[in-house]
Amino acid sequence: MAAEQNECPICLAQPTEPVETNCAHGYCAKCILTYWETTWHPDACQCPCCRREINLLMPVRTNVRDRETQEKINNYNRMMLNRSIPLTSQVRDGPNILRHIFNEILSTSGLSFCSRLWIVFILLLTLAYLISPIDLLPELILGPIGFIDDIGSFIAAMMYIVILYRQDMGRR
Numbered sequence: 001m002a003a004e005q006n007e008c009p010i011c012l013a014q015p016t017e018p019v020e021t022n023c024a025h026g027y028c029a030k031c032i033l034t035y036w037e038t039t040w041h042p043d044a045c046q047c048p049c050c051r052r053e054i055n056l057l058m059p060v061r062t063n064v065r066d067r068e069t070q071e072k073i074n075n076y077n078r079m080m081l082n083r084s085i086p087l088t089s090q091v092r093d094g095p096n097i098l099r100h101i102f103n104e105i106l107s108t109s110g111l112s113f114c115s116r117l118w119i120v121f122i123l124l125l126t127l128a129y130l131i132s133p134i135d136l137l138p139e140l141i142l143g144p145i146g147f148i149d150d151i152g153s154f155i156a157a158m159m160y161i162v163i164l165y166r167q168d169m170g171r172r
């Protein structure tokens with residue numbers, strides 16, 4: 001959740017069992033789920049703050065403890081897996097989702113062992129490619145143009161990690 005946002009925009013209180021959307025807005029899990037059920041269900045929920053489509057609900061700090069609420073969040077994320085997400089939205093939400101992924105990698109909860117392993121492997125592979133002198137477009141010969149393949153492979157790797165995370169969320 002954004003540091004400056006410390007109240008739920010729906011109930012205007014300190015969020016209980018907070019979740020964050022892909023568009024980086026934070027709500028109480030129950031508030032946003034009730035809002036979705038009464039307003040947009042069965043279609044995708046639109047964020048009450050920015051009107052963008054919510055295609056991922058991520059637990060913040062502690063995992064949501066109430067089983068029924070957690071199940072509803074999982075169902076929502078599972079439902080969104082079948083939705084095609086526009087590239088503009090993927091690029092915009094990327095940094096926020098990646099921040100959650102890194103938080104989950106550093107904590108013991110959340111990501112499954114298999115997804116965790118895959119993500120760390122891809123990160124190491126990307127890092128190895130970035131620092132290795134063997135490139136598709138070597139910087140030493142091509143100068144700044146030589147960084148295009150590095151930037152491209154970095155962005156592709158990050159986008160792939162987000163896809164892995166969405167699938168992991170959808171399986172929970």
Ligand SMILES: [Zn+2]
Binds near residue numbers: 008009010011012027
């Ligand atoms: Zn609330």
Ligand SMILES: [Zn+2]
Binds near residue numbers: 051052
């Ligand atoms: Zn929003």
